[in-house]
Amino acid sequence: xxxxxxxxxxxxxxxxxxxxxxxxxxxxxxxxxxxxxxxxxxxxxxxxxxxxxxxxxxxxxxxxxxxxxxxxxxxxxxxxxxxxxxxxxxxxxxxxxxxxxxxxxxxxxxxxxxxxxxxxxxxxxxxxxxxxxxxxxxxxxxxxxxxxxxxxxxxxxxxxxxxxxxxxxxxxxxxxxxxxxxxxxxxxxxxxxxxxxxxxxxxxxxxxxxxxxxxxxxxxxxxxxxxxxxxxxxxxxxxxxxxxxxxxxxxxxxxxxxxx
Amino acid sequence: xxxxxxxxxxxxxxxxxxxxxxxxxxxxxxxxxxxxxxxxxxxxxxxxxxxxxxxxxxxxxxxxxxxxxxxxxxxxxxxxxxxxxxxxxxxxxxxxxxxxxxxxxxxxxxxxxxxxxxxxxxxxxxxxxxxxxxxxxxxxxxxxxxxxxxxxxxxxxxxxxxxxxxxxxxxxxxxxxxxxxxxxxxxxxxxxxxxxxxxxxxxxxxxxxxxxxxxxxxxxxxxxxxxxxxxxxxxxxxxxxxxxxxxxxxxxxx
Numbered sequence: 001x002x003x004x005x006x007x008x009x010x011x012x013x014x015x016x017x018x019x020x021x022x023x024x025x026x027x028x029x030x031x032x033x034x035x036x037x038x039x040x041x042x043x044x045x046x047x048x049x050x051x052x053x054x055x056x057x058x059x060x061x062x063x064x065x066x067x068x069x070x071x072x073x074x075x076x077x078x079x080x081x082x083x084x085x086x087x088x089x090x091x092x093x094x095x096x097x098x099x100x101x102x103x104x105x106x107x108x109x110x111x112x113x114x115x116x117x118x119x120x121x122x123x124x125x126x127x128x129x130x131x132x133x134x135x136x137x138x139x140x141x142x143x144x145x146x147x148x149x150x151x152x153x154x155x156x157x158x159x160x161x162x163x164x165x166x167x168x169x170x171x172x173x174x175x176x177x178x179x180x181x182x183x184x185x186x187x188x189x190x191x192x193x194x195x196x197x198x199x200x201x202x203x204x205x206x207x208x209x210x211x212x213x214x215x216x217x218x219x220x221x222x223x224x225x226x227x228x229x230x231x232x233x234x235x236x237x238x239x240x241x242x243x244x245x246x247x248x249x250x251x252x253x254x255x256x257x258x259x260x
Numbered sequence: 261x262x263x264x265x266x267x268x269x270x271x272x273x274x275x276x277x278x279x280x281x282x283x284x285x286x287x288x289x290x291x292x293x294x295x296x297x298x299x300x301x302x303x304x305x306x307x308x309x310x311x312x313x314x315x316x317x318x319x320x321x322x323x324x325x326x327x328x329x330x331x332x333x334x335x336x337x338x339x340x341x342x343x344x345x346x347x348x349x350x351x352x353x354x355x356x357x358x359x360x361x362x363x364x365x366x367x368x369x370x371x372x373x374x375x376x377x378x379x380x381x382x383x384x385x386x387x388x389x390x391x392x393x394x395x396x397x398x399x400x401x402x403x404x405x406x407x408x409x410x411x412x413x414x415x416x417x418x419x420x421x422x423x424x425x426x427x428x429x430x431x432x433x434x435x436x437x438x439x440x441x442x443x444x445x446x447x448x449x450x451x452x453x454x455x456x457x458x459x460x461x462x463x464x465x466x467x468x469x470x471x472x473x474x475x476x477x478x479x480x481x482x483x484x485x486x487x488x489x490x491x492x493x494x495x496x497x498x499x500x501x502x503x504x505x506x507x508x509x510x511x512x513x514x
Contacts, residue, residue, distance in 0.1 A: 159378040162343055163433075167391035167440060168368040177381075253345055254363040258300075 021046045063125050071128040075112065078133060079104050082140035089144040090151055092259045094248050100143055102244060107237025108132075108139040111229050120225060134205070134226060135233050138190065142234035146186035146241055151259060153178035154249060161256055171250040179242045186238055190231045197227060289352070290476040291317040291340065291370075291444050296349035298335055309335045310500045312349070317444075317493070320474040322467075324487035324508065327497035333480040336497070337446045340478060341370040353444070368395055371442030373466075375449045377433035379421040384408060384432045387421060391440040399439060407435040411465060427458025434466065438473075445470060447479040451486070463490065488512045 002019070006012040028042035063070055079101065086100035093099070112132050115121045121131055154161065157178055164174035197203070198220065205226060209219035249257055296313045299306040310332040317323055325333045338344040340351055342363050351358040358366050368391070379387050385404045392399050399407075401417075408417055411431040421429060430450060437445065450466060451459040467490045470477045481487055487494055487508065494511040496504040504511055 159374065159376055160380065163372075163374060163378040164380070164390070165363075166341060166343060166367050166372040166374075167436065168364045168394045169390075170364060170394070173394065251345065253342060255343055255345060 017050060021050070060125075060129060063129065066125070068123045068125055068128065071125045071132065074129060075109075075132040075136065078136045079109060082108075082136055082143075086140055086144050086147065090147045093147060093151060093245075094257070096147065096248075099241065099244050099248060100147070103143055103237040103240045104136065104139050106240040107143075107233040107235075108136045110236055111135060111233040115229060121229075130205075131226060131229075135229050138230040139233045139237055142186050142190060143237050143241070145189075146182050146238045147245070149185045150178060150182035150241075150245060151249075153181055154256075155259060158256065165254060165256065171254050171256075172246050174256075175246050175249070179245070183238050183242060187231070187234055190227075190234050194227050194231060197224065203227070289316045290319050290321075290354060291315075291478070292352040292355075293336075293340065294350045294352070296336065296339055296351065297347050298332075298339060298344060299347045308500050310339070310497075313495075313497070313502045315495055315502075315505065317476050317478070319476055320471075321493060322470060322477040322479060322491045323493040323495055324491035325478060325480045325495045325497060326482065326484060326487050328482065330499075331497040332500040333482075333497055334448055335500075337372070337448050337478060337480050340444075340446055341367050341372055343367075343372075364394070368440045369442055370444040370446060371437040371440055372446040372448065373430075373434055373437050373450045375453050377426075377429040379424070379429055379432060379436075382421065383418050384413065384421055384424070384435075385417040387432055387436045388439050391436060395440075404439075407439055408432070410438070410469065411435040412461075425458070426454050427462055430454060430458070430462050431465065434462075434469070438469065442475070444476045444478070447477065449480050449482070452482070466490070484512060 002015050003012060006015045024046055025043055028036075028038050031038055032040075059074070063074065082104055083097055083101040086104075087097040090096045112121065112128075112135060116123055116128070121127060154175070161174045161178070165171065193203075203223050203226075206216075206219045206223035209222065210216050214222075249259065251257060293313060293315045296310060297308070298310045299308045301307075313332070313336055315323060325336060327333050335344060339346045342351075342358060353361070353366065353369060371391075380390060385401075385408070388404050388407050389399050405414070405417060408414060411434050413428060413431050413435070416424075416428070416432070421432065424432065430453075434450070447466065451462050454462060463486060466479075469475075470490075479487070479490060491508045494504070494506065494508050495502060496511070
């Protein structure tokens with residue numbers, strides 16, 4: 001129906017965005033009446049989202065004209081921004097920004113570098129930026145889940161952790177069960193995505209590739225590659241965090257800090 | 261009820277003689293605190309939790325720390341095994357400043373039983389083995405059975421701790437603390453979360469274990485009658501200040 005009203009690709013896109021934004025606001029208003037506190041937040045979130053994604057669109061238009069390596073600083077900036085978002089999820093954790101940055105550099109950064117060197121991800125801007133952003137964004141979510149869950153575990157098991165310390169356990173060992181639980185929980189979405197791939201959902205990237213004329217079989221394989229990369233990056237970043245995060249919650253005298 | 265200790269020997273730990281660069285002062289008190297203070301940062305300025313508290317305990321003495329909630333009893337206890345850091349003051353274990361010790365070694369030598377047992381998921385025996393395992397010592401089955409019998413829980417070695425009652429869990433937590441063969445035992449209101457029957461049982465058990473092993477003990481309680489029954493010395497705290505320190509006889513007219 002919309003294509004009858006809009007005759008250029010850009011105007012159609014704007015029309016589609018406006019309709020879904022209006023629907024989202026409407027749903028948020030209804031939800032607000034049922035007590036969900038999202039009514040005021042949603043219009044701002046939608047506006048922010050569309051401005052950000054349009055800016056990225058413009059940036060990609062500019063970048064596509066440059067050499068492939070210009071995607072590297074773009075991806076690095078994305079990791080820095082992702083680390084600030086993770087820090088906001090766990091403001092009570094000392095040094096959360098540096099920790100998240102290191103973990104995501106090891107996870108998303110490491111995986112993207114290795115995959116590019118192996119030729120699994122082609123060193124082209126048109127591939128590196130969208131694939132890289134998917135890996136970084138999912139890595140950010142996994143990292144947030146990990147740290148959020150871990151701090152929750154520490155708060156609710158403070159007695160057990162201090163009992164272990166009082167028996168002479170090393171801080172890393174005292175925190176180990178809660179690191180393991182957080183590691184497992186944070187990777188559940190990425191694992192479930194792999195498990196349900198093609199059965200419960202057909203990811204957007206694969207759908208996009210098929211729509212743009214790529215062979216569905218190649219698109220399916222490529223989607224599997226991307227989801228595996230997301231899983232590997234998440235696992236590496238959480239693994240890195242299991243080594244680094246105990247230093248943030250224990251003092252040098254091996255006391256458990258008070259987390260507000 | 262409480263079963264007497266069997267003859268199975270526990271591994272002999274060579275502390276404190278093995279600690280590098282530290283000489284045991286033979287005539288020193290076992291545990292001493294000098295002007296121990298702790299303050300925490302809060303909005304509106306630092307808040308004093310404990311101010312200039314001193315105490316001296318010899319081998320086998322039991323000190324009851326009495327005071328209302330918020331008096332600083334647990335804060336004092338947690339500074340003795342360095343679960344909390346003093347803002348100022350010194351803790352000496354056999355004459356050695358505890359700040360010069362590795363916290364893990366210190367906590368093996370100064371055991372602690374908390375108000376809640378906080379047992380680790382699994383069976384009772386695994387909990388008892390936990391402390392020694394942190395220091396590379398593996399207790400054999402006979403040693404574990406001995407410790408569990410000492411707290412009157414014979415036959416409970418393979419019981420899942422999730423199925424234990426409050427009193428039973430506290431007994432296992434006592435066995436877990438004793439497994440490290442501590443010189444000093446810190447008891448942070450160990451009976452206050454228990455029902456009346458368990459409270460009496462656990463109190464009797466702890467009192468007899470401490471006397472039998474001639475352990476130096478700091479027992480935090482808000483129960484004056486309990487302090488009268490179990491202690492040799494009494495320290496009264498109010499609003500973070502020591503208001504009285506002396507023998508139980510003179511302080512509580514026992």
